[in-house]
Amino acid sequence: MIKVIRMTVNGKLEELGIDERECLTDTLRNRLGLLSVKKGCEAGECGACTVLIDGKAKNSCVYLTVWAENKEIITVEGIRGKSGNLHPVQQAFVDEAAIQCGFCTPGLILTGVELVNSGKKYTREELRTLISGHLCRCTGYENILHALEKVVGK
Amino acid sequence: MYDIKTVLKATSVQEALKLLGDNEDATIIDGGTDVLIRMKERKLKNATLISIQDIGELYGVTILENGDILIGPGTNFTDIEENSIIQKHIPVLGYACSQVGSPQIRNIATIGGNICNGAVSADSVPSLLALDAILEISSPDDTRLIPIRQFHTGPGKTILKKQKELLTKIIIPKDSYENHGANYIKFGQRNAMEISTLGCAVNLSLSDDKKTIEDYRIAFGVASSTPIRCPFLEEKVRGMDIGEELFKTIRREVLHEVNPRDSWRASKELRIQLIKELSRRATKQAILNAGGTV
Numbered sequence: 456m457i458k459v460i461r462m463t464v465n466g467k468l469e470e471l472g473i474d475e476r477e478c479l480t481d482t483l484r485n486r487l488g489l490l491s492v493k494k495g496c497e498a499g500e501c502g503a504c505t506v507l508i509d510g511k512a513k514n515s516c517v518y519l520t521v522w523a524e525n526k527e528i529i530t531v532e533g534i535r536g537k538s539g540n541l542h543p544v545q546q547a548f549v550d551e552a553a554i555q556c557g558f559c560t561p562g563l564i565l566t567g568v569e570l571v572n573s574g575k576k577y578t579r580e581e582l583r584t585l586i587s588g589h590l591c592r593c594t595g596y597e598n599i600l601h602a603l604e605k606v607v608g609k
Numbered sequence: 610m611y612d613i614k615t616v617l618k619a620t621s622v623q624e625a626l627k628l629l630g631d632n633e634d635a636t637i638i639d640g641g642t643d644v645l646i647r648m649k650e651r652k653l654k655n656a657t658l659i660s661i662q663d664i665g666e667l668y669g670v671t672i673l674e675n676g677d678i679l680i681g682p683g684t685n686f687t688d689i690e691e692n693s694i695i696q697k698h699i700p701v702l703g704y705a706c707s708q709v710g711s712p713q714i715r716n717i718a719t720i721g722g723n724i725c726n727g728a729v730s731a732d733s734v735p736s737l738l739a740l741d742a743i744l745e746i747s748s749p750d751d752t753r754l755i756p757i758r759q760f761h762t763g764p765g766k767t768i769l770k771k772q773k774e775l776l777t778k779i780i781i782p783k784d785s786y787e788n789h790g791a792n793y794i795k796f797g798q799r800n801a802m803e804i805s806t807l808g809c810a811v812n813l814s815l816s817d818d819k820k821t822i823e824d825y826r827i828a829f830g831v832a833s834s835t836p837i838r839c840p841f842l843e844e845k846v847r848g849m850d851i852g853e854e855l856f857k858t859i860r861r862e863v864l865h866e867v868n869p870r871d872s873w874r875a876s877k878e879l880r881i882q883l884i885k886e887l888s889r890r891a892t893k894q895a896i897l898n899a900g901g902t903v
Contacts, residue, residue, distance in 0.1 A: 587801030588711025
């Protein structure tokens, strides 16, 4: 059944007709063209589809779009500064070469943004736990941890 | 697209119960990290979902006047782990919740779902068993309180009446945590995103001189067809002095009440070894947490 819902995506209020069977990944990709939200395992395991929902990192593949009503969604497309500069987490990923194929990167960046927004600082060990919901098959995680340590490390 | 017929959103317990009664074969969904996966696996088809995510009264952790701790079943694992009441009084449960899935999963998956899904591997359940949690189950006509020990009846099976009932409160009695020390150990093949191969929770209290076990409760996940307690072993251990004899007794006697099986995750043999060793280790740590020495 088609339903009309309202949600804020990257700071903009959107009113969308959606199918109540669809997950948020598909809505963001297919209806709003936000292709940073990746389709990986589609079972809540790999973290490639991670978005921020009311500030919390969640797997959008196991999240029904009908739940997003009146919620605030952030994807990588929405985290740049006003002048177009990269978010500190993005800049750190560039500086530390924390990217290879790039498929896991948007999800990891958003977990990084969630950590920045918490205002806390983390040890490397804590960061390892905090990124454990993201699978990266290229980097071996070392540079990703270097990058996150730069921004939210103790 | 998920194989969904319709999603009905409830905003109160009463409304959820009414929707349950009105819709044959409806499925309750909260965080969805189990229910949606079941749909992916084609174990749940053409589903009528009753979403209870927006029911505020099912969310939160509070401490009652009598010292009992009340946990709303709709509280997600992250919020339980980070809650100050949980950290102060029942850190074992906070730790158990931190062992579920990944951070993103813990940001949405709920403790009530973990209980009601009925998985033998549910990470929060051994600790809740060792804490003798009381569950409040609501139906349109009444509410009943039952000990969590009576809740699980088989793999994926619980006493909840499908068309009628909803888990509405989790109560941790003060007697279960006051002057107690507890510990949970999860064994898995890796540290993150892992389903438990075996889980062991111990909750105990010591005598005033900290030399004797007074209260002793031990619970397991994946050691039988449901999460279980071991009353026979508990009876033996109560009153024993801390020492090598205690740990030998636990290793030996624990096997009478468990019934682990072979699965692709681990053999029965490995699970038996884990049961013996983890009960010893969890007991040791729980003694330390209760202020004793080993």
